[in-house]
Amino acid sequence: MRRVNVAIAGFGNIGREVARLLLERRARYAQVYDADVRLVGVCGSRAGRAGGDGLEPGDLADLEEGLSGQVFVAALAPDVLIEAGPTDFATGGPALGYLADQLERGGDAVAVSKGALVHSGVHLRTLAKANGARLRISGATAAALPTIDLIETGLRGARVLALEGVLNATTNYLLNAMMERGIGFEEALHEAQAGGFAEADPSRDIEGWDTACKLLILANFGLDAGLAIGDVAVEGIGAVTREAVAAWREQGLVPRLVGRLEYTGDTPRASVSVRTYPLDDPFAHIPGKTKALRVETDCMGEILTMGGGREPRATASAALKDLELLLSEPR
Numbered sequence: 001m002r003r004v005n006v007a008i009a010g011f012g013n014i015g016r017e018v019a020r021l022l023l024e025r026r027a028r029y030a031q032v033y034d035a036d037v038r039l040v041g042v043c044g045s046r047a048g049r050a051g052g053d054g055l056e057p058g059d060l061a062d063l064e065e066g067l068s069g070q071v072f073v074a075a076l077a078p079d080v081l082i083e084a085g086p087t088d089f090a091t092g093g094p095a096l097g098y099l100a101d102q103l104e105r106g107g108d109a110v111a112v113s114k115g116a117l118v119h120s121g122v123h124l125r126t127l128a129k130a131n132g133a134r135l136r137i138s139g140a141t142a143a144a145l146p147t148i149d150l151i152e153t154g155l156r157g158a159r160v161l162a163l164e165g166v167l168n169a170t171t172n173y174l175l176n177a178m179m180e181r182g183i184g185f186e187e188a189l190h191e192a193q194a195g196g197f198a199e200a201d202p203s204r205d206i207e208g209w210d211t212a213c214k215l216l217i218l219a220n221f222g223l224d225a226g227l228a229i230g231d232v233a234v235e236g237i238g239a240v241t242r243e244a245v246a247a248w249r250e251q252g253l254v255p256r257l258v259g260r261l262e263y264t265g266d267t268p269r270a271s272v273s274v275r276t277y278p279l280d281d282p283f284a285h286i287p288g289k290t291k292a293l294r295v296e297t298d299c300m301g302e303i304l305t306m307g308g309g310r311e312p313r314a315t316a317s318a319a320l321k322d323l324e325l326l327l328s329e330p331r
C-alpha cells in the first residue's frame, strides 16, 4: 500500500472538519485506493501540530504555539496540502504562499479559499504544470455543488457556450425571504445574521464579489477564459427594494443574484447582477441556502445542477472529494 501524507494549512471551521472526516475515512482510502493516508500536520495562523507517523483525533485538541507558516508546512513535505485559510482577494493571503510552495515542490494541492485563485490563478496553474503537480479547487467553486467537475469532466467533448450560476447561498436566502415573506432587505439580513446564515460582515456576499470570484475561478480554471476580476461587471442585491420585489411578485417573476459568463465569438464576458426568472424556469425554484449552475453547451444541451449541504461538512467533503480524485489517479 502506498503512503500518502496530507497536511492542512488553515485550521478553522473547515480545516478542522476536513481533519475529522479525513481521519474517519482512512479505512475507505485504504480499501478503495490502496492508500495509507496519514495526516502529518495541521496549522492555524499561530499554532499547529506535526506528527510524522500521522496524527490521531485526540492530537488535534491542543495545538502547539509557533508551529505555523510556510517553513513549518515545507518541513512536513506533504504529498497533498489542503489549504483552508482566510480568503484575501487583494493579496492572495497566506494561501498564496502555501499553495505556491507546495506546487513548486511538485506536491499536489487542494484549495478551499478563493483569494489566491482569483489573485494569482495563472501563476499557480503555471507552477503546477511546470512541476508536474496537481491543483484541485472544488471547495473554492461553490463547494458541494459539482461545478468545476461538471465543466472539466461531465461536459468533456462539448463546447460551453454560457454559464449561469446562483453561486452564493446567503444572497439566495435573502432574496427568497424578501419574496416569500414580503420583508425588506435590512430585516432579511438581520434575520439571516441572527440565524447564522450570513456573516457579521456580509458585504462580500451582498455586493456580489463572492459570486464574481467563484464565476471567475470557474471561467479561468474550467474554461481558460483568461479573465481578471476587473473584467467582471459586478452588481449586488443591496439596492433591491420592497417595491421592486412586490412588482416582480405581481408579474410572476423571481429574482436571483446570478453570475453569468457568455461568449461573443471567442471573447468571454462575465457579469454579476440581479436577474429575474418566470415560474416555469428552474432558477425560480432554488430553495433557501441552495446554489445552482446552468451550463449551455453546443451539443449536450442545457445542463442544470442544484443543491448544497450543511456547512462546514459540505465544503470539507468537497475538499476530500478532491483528495479522492488525486488518490484515484496516482502519479
Ligand SMILES: NC(=O)c1ccc[n+]([C@@H]2O[C@H](COP(=O)([O-])OP(=O)(O)OC[C@H]3O[C@@H](n4cnc5c(N)ncnc54)[C@H](OP(=O)(O)O)[C@@H]3O)[C@@H](O)[C@H]2O)c1
Pocket: 009, 010, 011, 012, 013, 014, 015, 043, 044, 045, 046, 047, 068, 069, 084, 085, 086, 087, 094, 112, 113, 114, 139, 140, 143, 311, 312, 315
Ligand atoms: N465556512 C464555509 O461555509 C465556507 C465555504 C466555502 C469556502 N470557505 C472558505 O474556506 C476558508 C476557511 O473558512 P472557515 O470557515 O474555516 O474560516 P475560519 O474558521 O475563519 O478559519 C480560517 C483559518 O485560517 C487560519 N489562518 C489565518 N492565517 C493563517 C496563516 N497565515 N497560516 C495558517 N493558517 C492561517 C486561521 O487561524 P487561527 O485559528 O489561528 O485564527 C483559521 O484557523 C475561507 O477562505 C472561506 O472563504 C468557507
